Amino acid sequence: MSHPYFLRMAYDGTAFHGWQIQPVARTVQGEVWRALRVLDPGAPMPQGTGRTDAGVHARAQGVLIHASRSWERYRLLAALNAHLPPEVRVMDVRESPEGFYPRQHAVAKRYTYRINEGPAVDPFERDLRWHVFGVEPLDRQAMAEAASHLLGEHDFSSFRHHDCVAATPVRHIYSVDLETRGSLLDIVFEGNRFLMHQVRIMAGTLVDVGKGRMAPESIPAVLEARDRRRAGQTAPPHGLCMEKVWYQSQWGIGEPYS
Known part of the structure; x- marks a missing residue:
C-alpha cells in the first residue's frame, strides 16, 4: 500500500543544476530521491511543483512522495532532513489526498x-x-x-x-x-x-x-x-x-x- 505525503521544501539552489533530475549533474530532485530511498528503498521518484532552473532558489517547492508505510509527520520531516544536504530542507510534511499532483493542481x-x-x-x-x-x-x-x-x-x-x-x-x-x-x-x-x-x-x-x-x-x-x-x-x-x-x-x- 502506498502512503502519499506532501512536502513543502526550501533550498539554496546555488550548487544545483536545477530541480529536475539529470543523469550526471547534481539536482535537488535527485538529492530528495536519494534521501527518500535511504528510508524506503523502493520509493518512486518524488514529484515537484515547478522545475526551477540551475542556480534558482525556493522557499515553497511543493513535493509529492510515496512511502511504503505510514509515518508520523514530524518523524518523516526529521528523517528526510537527516539525509539531505544542508542546502535543502523539508519545512513541512502532511498527508496528501489520493489523486493530488502538485504540478497539475x-x-x-x-x-x-x-x-x-x-x-x-x-x-x-x-x-x-x-x-x-x-x-x-x-x-x-x-x-x-x-x-x-x-x-x-x-x-x-x-x-x-x-x-x-x-x-x-x-x-x-x-x-x-x-x-x-x-x-x-x-x-x-x-x-x-x-x-x-x-x-x-x-x-x-x-x-x-x-x-x-x-x-x-x-x-x-x-x-x-x-x-x-x-x-x-x-x-x-x-x-x-x-x-x-x-x-x-x-x-x-x-x-x-x-
Whole structure:
C-alpha cells in the first residue's frame, strides 16, 4: 500500500543544476530521491511543483512522495532532513489526498526576483541577489509603468527561452510589485503559470527599462511581436526564488488563492 505525503521544501539552489533530475549533474530532485530511498528503498521518484532552473532558489517547492508505510509527520520531516544536504530542507510534511499532483493542481505561483544596487557587490548577498552596477538608481517609476503592461493574459512568446516546450505561450500575470528597501529591490511576480525563463526575462526587461535602455511604453509592442529578440536581457538565476504556491482548494493543501 502506498502512503502519499506532501512536502513543502526550501533550498539554496546555488550548487544545483536545477530541480529536475539529470543523469550526471547534481539536482535537488535527485538529492530528495536519494534521501527518500535511504528510508524506503523502493520509493518512486518524488514529484515537484515547478522545475526551477540551475542556480534558482525556493522557499515553497511543493513535493509529492510515496512511502511504503505510514509515518508520523514530524518523524518523516526529521528523517528526510537527516539525509539531505544542508542546502535543502523539508519545512513541512502532511498527508496528501489520493489523486493530488502538485504540478497539475497548482493554480498560482509567486516568484521574487531580488536585486542589489550600488558600486560594489555585497558579499553577504552575492548568491541571493543580482548586483546591478550603476551610479544612478534604477528608475522605479518607469519600471512600475512597464510592469503594468505585463498584467493580464498574454502570449508571452517574447519572454520565454527558445528551448521552452510549453504547449502554449499564453499565461496570466496577476500582479507585479516593486518593493524597495534602500539599495535592495524585490520584484514580486504572481501568475497562474510561468514559461521557461519567463520571470528572469521579465525581470531583466524591467531592469533595462530602469536603466533607460527601453521605454516603458514599448512593452505592449514587445508582447505583440512574439519575438524573444524584442524583450530585454535574461536576469541571472541566483536572484530568483520560488516563494509560494497555491493549489486547487478542493485538495486542502494550503490556503486558497485570492
